[in-house]
Amino acid sequence: MATRDSLIQVTDLKKHYKGGAIKALDGVTVDINKGDVMAVIGPSGSGKSTFLRSLNLMEEPTGGAIIFNGVDLTKKKYQDESGKMVKLDIDSLRQKMGMVFQHFNLFPHMTILENMVLAPMKVKGMNREDAEKKALDLLERVGLKDRADAYPIQLSGGQKQRVAIVRALAMEPEVMLFDEPTSALDPEMVGEVLDVMKELAKEGMTMVVVTHEMGFAREVGNRVLFMADGKLMEQGTPEEIFEHPQNSRLKEFLAKVL
Amino acid sequence: MDQFVKWSNFSKIVPYAELFKEGILVTVMLSLFTVMIGFCLALVLALMRMSNVRPFRALGIDKNGHQRESGALAVISRFNPLEFLATAYVEILRSTPVIVQVFIIYFGVFGVIDLPSFKLLGFIKFDRFFPGVVALGMNSGAYLCEIIRAGIQSIDGGQTEASRSLGLTQVQTLRYVVLPQALKNILPAIANEFVVIIKESAITYTIGVQDIMSAVNAVKGATFVIVEPLLVATAVYFCLCFPTSKLIAYFERRMSHGDKR
Numbered sequence: 001m002a003t004r005d006s007l008i009q010v011t012d013l014k015k016h017y018k019g020g021a022i023k024a025l026d027g028v029t030v031d032i033n034k035g036d037v038m039a040v041i042g043p044s045g046s047g048k049s050t051f052l053r054s055l056n057l058m059e060e061p062t063g064g065a066i067i068f069n070g071v072d073l074t075k076k077k078y079q080d081e082s083g084k085m086v087k088l089d090i091d092s093l094r095q096k097m098g099m100v101f102q103h104f105n106l107f108p109h110m111t112i113l114e115n116m117v118l119a120p121m122k123v124k125g126m127n128r129e130d131a132e133k134k135a136l137d138l139l140e141r142v143g144l145k146d147r148a149d150a151y152p153i154q155l156s157g158g159q160k161q162r163v164a165i166v167r168a169l170a171m172e173p174e175v176m177l178f179d180e181p182t183s184a185l186d187p188e189m190v191g192e193v194l195d196v197m198k199e200l201a202k203e204g205m206t207m208v209v210v211t212h213e214m215g216f217a218r219e220v221g222n223r224v225l226f227m228a229d230g231k232l233m234e235q236g237t238p239e240e241i242f243e244h245p246q247n248s249r250l251k252e253f254l255a256k257v258l
Numbered sequence: 259m260d261q262f263v264k265w266s267n268f269s270k271i272v273p274y275a276e277l278f279k280e281g282i283l284v285t286v287m288l289s290l291f292t293v294m295i296g297f298c299l300a301l302v303l304a305l306m307r308m309s310n311v312r313p314f315r316a317l318g319i320d321k322n323g324h325q326r327e328s329g330a331l332a333v334i335s336r337f338n339p340l341e342f343l344a345t346a347y348v349e350i351l352r353s354t355p356v357i358v359q360v361f362i363i364y365f366g367v368f369g370v371i372d373l374p375s376f377k378l379l380g381f382i383k384f385d386r387f388f389p390g391v392v393a394l395g396m397n398s399g400a401y402l403c404e405i406i407r408a409g410i411q412s413i414d415g416g417q418t419e420a421s422r423s424l425g426l427t428q429v430q431t432l433r434y435v436v437l438p439q440a441l442k443n444i445l446p447a448i449a450n451e452f453v454v455i456i457k458e459s460a461i462t463y464t465i466g467v468q469d470i471m472s473a474v475n476a477v478k479g480a481t482f483v484i485v486e487p488l489l490v491a492t493a494v495y496f497c498l499c500f501p502t503s504k505l506i507a508y509f510e511r512r513m514s515h516g517d518k519r
């Protein structure tokens with residue numbers, strides 16, 4: 001159901017490798033609305049990461065369309081309002097989509113604060129003072145203000161991931177993409193990261209979260225996508241997906257993970 | 259039978275001590291400049307080899323707009339002229355003797371281009387020193403290129419992805435995220451290249467650079483003793499290279515300690 005508040009419209013998205021021999025994504029169509037917290041679940045190799053990474057063109061799709069801010073990201077050129085053909089500025093679109101990775105990917109040669117201010121300063125042209133103030137505010141929100149001058153190596157996994165989340169938030173993205181943000185964490189640290197994400201959801205951030213945490217998908221997500229074999233097999237509210245699954249692959253999957 | 263080494267011959271070298279001192283200075287300066295030029299050249303070569311410039315890209319797309327997987331057109335579409343040039347340069351310089359390269363630069367290139375004949379610091383003949391630096395720098399660039407390339411490739415792809423996902427451009431990503439990490443990793447290898455060049459630069463005495471070897475030659479010409487000045491040169495080269503290598507190894511060990519991620 002496309003609403004007025006649709007933020008990203010994905011149509012028949014395809015990502016094929018080896019001339020079609022491997023179909024990592026095989027025709028996925030979905031609307032992502034403002035404020036959606038969308039959990040993407042499915043067995044390993046089903047194309048969840050590929051789907052997420054296609055949204056900000058970390059992977060270049062081989063077919064279909066992704067409309068974001070009125071622009072089709074899969075086309076190298078598009079027509080602007082005045083009818084002129086302009087080149088797609090992927091860098092400026094990417095800053096509107098924050099991304100959080102399984103392995104944090106903090107920059108190890110920079111302090112936490114430097115990690116946080118790099119993009120706001122270099123991409124948005126903020127001055128250092130403003131960027132640092134903003135960074136410290138964000139760090140405070142995740143309880144890490146006192147670690148601003150530490151290096152990533154000095155932080156625990158959970159702390160690193162919390163920094164990674166606010167580093168992305170510093171760019172004020174319109175949507176946050178998470179690829180298994182808690183899979184590389186020791187079990188006792190999963191909670192602190194999920195708490196930050198719940199907080200974010202409560203504030204109305206649009207989120208797409210690839211996750212193995214069924215509890216999170218159920219509790220925080222307002223929509224759940226189930227993928228298998230590069231296809232979107234079923235989508236619905238957490239209640240529909242977890243209590244009344246229709247698709248046989250989904251039933252099979254849930255039997256295994258729940 | 260004559261003795262291999264005569265102690266009395268060493269005293270004949272003493273009047274030429276100044277030449278050896280100047281020679282050491284020239285060798286060290288030559289090597290420093292060489293590594294600097296080599297590094298800059300290598301950085302450009304490495305980026306060329308890793309670039310993604312494909313002028314015939316369009317030929318690889320078939321009628322349906324899909325990427326061709328095989329065939330001549332697919333091969334041509336992947337052709338990157340920058341990469342080709344850089345690779346050819348690296349392979350040619352690594353597969354030919356340094357002395358040939360030095361001679362080509364000195365007699366060939368600077369046989370055509372006239373250099374001003376003044377003296378740096380009062381004793382270094384610029385028109386010999388400069389071609390020597392250029393030739394060795396060009397050679398060193400080929401070797402350092404591979405070191406830099408490996409250094410860049412050793413950085414986890416997640417670093418680039420994180421940077422690009424924040425909106426940084428490819429160039430910004432290279433400059434702020436990838437290169438600082440890569441260069442830190444390859445610093446010991448670059449310092450080692452300096453040691454290699456100290457030894458290899460001995461070859462430039464053949465084009466009249468007044469390095470340590472040329473001091474040996476001067477003593478030989480004036481006094482007809484050769485083995486003793488060579489032993490002095492051996493000691494000098496050893497004293498330059500051995501401690502430097504050990505120092506590098508020490509810092510390399512220390513750096514790898516503090517760098518577990």
Ligand SMILES: Nc1ncnc2c1ncn2[C@@H]1O[C@H](COP(=O)(O)OP(=O)(O)OP(=O)(O)O)[C@@H](O)[C@H]1O
Nearest residue numbers: 017022023024042043044045046047048049050051
């Ligand atoms: N570069 C590539 N070349 C060929 N096949 C690939 C490539 N990248 C991904 N694939 C294939 O695409 C499919 C989907 O991969 P993807 O990483 O999206 O799965 P996933 O659902 O995220 O799995 P996981 O839960 O293990 O992370 C897999 O079968 C994978 O082998």
Ligand SMILES: [Mg+2]
Nearest residue numbers: 048049050179
């Ligand atoms: Mg994945």
